[in-house]
Amino acid sequence: MTQASTWVLRRRLLRNVLLAVAGGWVATVGVGIFALYHEMAETLDSTMETDAGLVLRLLENNDSATVAQWIDTQPDNEDQLLRIYQADMPVPPAPWPPLAEDGLHRAEGWLVLRRSSGSGVVEIGQSLGWRLEEIIEAAQAFLLLIVPLLLLVTWAIVMTLRAGLSPVFGFTEGVRRRSPEDLSALPVAGLPQELRIMAEALNGYLKRIGDLRQAERAFIANAAHELRTPLAVIRSRLQLLAEDAAEAPTVPEIMSSVDTLSRRVERLLQLERAESGIGLARQRVDLVALVRLVCREMGVRARTIVFDDDDQERYLIDSDPDALAIILRNLLDNALEHGADGVSIRLVQDGRLVIRNPVSARPDFRTERFSKAHGSGGAGLGLDIVQRLCADLRIPVQFSATDTIAQVELRLGQALDFEENTGTMPAAART
Incomplete structure (x- = not known):
């Protein structure tokens, strides 16, 4: 595979600008020489008219019989000739043939x-070669005046490009000298607008990398924090079992500890997925089928869950099925753990999914990470995961409670697929 050719921005800009300036200069010179040619031609023609009129007036003011028929050649100049003769006399020889009419002739x-007049005929001739030489000499003088200006403009362009691109080289050198661990924002002060846009985009990219690395460190710290206690409990119980102590735990007790550890690991994995932006992968999801699937996966615990699908066979939305399943599982686990008796799920046709459960006292929804009620056996991660995934999926979530009922409402109406849903279209969508 051939390597793509590289190019230098400064050289390309300099080349393009100089080509544009040179092109403009050539066009200006061409127009200038064209205008100079016409102006000089008009000046020379006017001079010939003046000279011819002057000679005719001299002839008229003198006795024409005394005027000899002659050809006057200007001293040291054979390119401008003057021929004077009377109309009824033979025409003296000249480089051009006899002319019958007044005016300019080539x-x-x-x-x-x-x-011509009654006193005689005057012919003034100028060599076309001489006229061309005069125009060329004038054009050369014109070019000699423009060339220094062009050189000055070229120098100014080079200096301007060098000064304008110096922030680019400074910015590049600053990025090159950075250590791999330095994810701080790049300085944008003093940068031109075009380079500032690139620097701000890089800063956004660095921020995302920093957030991911921070999430990775937080996940490791969270895992170490959350797994230490259940692992210690399991180890101590196994040690008692190995020593055949009187207070040795039973197998169900050990299995309970393992289940607790499994739930902690599951919560940590869910937290990691929530922080990695899982909610950005959208596809068509049947919400009715998803709720039923989550309930089946919960096994025996799902016996106290009642799902009211409002007589809808399916309810299609555009979302991430894995993220939605994590949200539902955490909400149901939280309701089953802290509720008094049973959980109800209701799917309303306007896109609301309402989860309710009775409570013995007004609950305090703790959405901060590792914040949990006294005596809770959870990890304090469930509602934090719910909020993070709902934010990724742009699903409004509302927590409310009374002294006897706790309720969580997910508003999924914005993710509805109205063309595929077999249920009634929500009134809000019909308006």
Whole structure:
């Protein structure tokens, strides 16, 4: 596989800018020379008109019979000739043929102006080659004036690009010198807007990496904290069993300790999945089937759970089935552990899933991590996991309680799939 060719931003910018300046300069010079050509041609034509008029007036103010027929060549200049003669006399020889009409004429490499009156005929000729040489000399002078300006502009462009791109090199060097452990935000002060956008995007990326690493460290710390106690309990019980002590635990007691450890591990894994953004993977989910599946997975404990599906065979939403299952399992575990008698689940057609259970006293919903009521056998993670996953799935969750009833309400209406649901469309969606 061939390696992609690399390019340097400064060189490309310099090349493109200089090409644009050079192109503009060439166009300006071309237009300038074109305008100079026309202006010089008009000036030379006007000079010829003036000279011809002056000679005719001189002829008219003198006796035309005394005017000889002659050709006047300007001293040291064979490119401008003057021919004067009377109309009824033979035409003196010249580089151009005789002309019958007044005006400007091009003939045999000459531009000739003919003017006549009763006193005679005046013809002034200028070599086209000489006129072209004059225009070239003027264009050369024009170019000599522009070239220093072009060099000055080039130098200014190079210096400006170097100064403008210096923050890029400084920013790159700062990133290169960073240690792998440094995930702090990159400084954006003094950066141009285009580079500031890239720096802010990198800062967002670094923040996400830092959050993931922090979540990883927190998970390890949480695991060490939560697994220490149940492992110590299991070890002590096994040790008593091995010593055949009188107070040695029974197998069901050991199994209970193992179940407690399993629930702690499950909660920690759920917490890790919640912090890793599981709720971003959405697909079509049948909520009725999902609730029934979660209840079946809870085994014997699900015997006290009553599910009211409002006579709906299915209820489709767009969400993450794994995340929803974790939410439901944690809410049901919390209700079964802290409730007085049974749990009811009701699925309302407007997209609300309501979980209720009777309580002996008004509960205090503890959503902070590792915060749990006195005497609770849980890990203090369930409601924290619920809130994190609901935030990822953008599901509003509401906790409410009285002295006898605790209730949790999940509002899933925004995730409904109305085209596939066989139930009645919610009134809010019909309006």
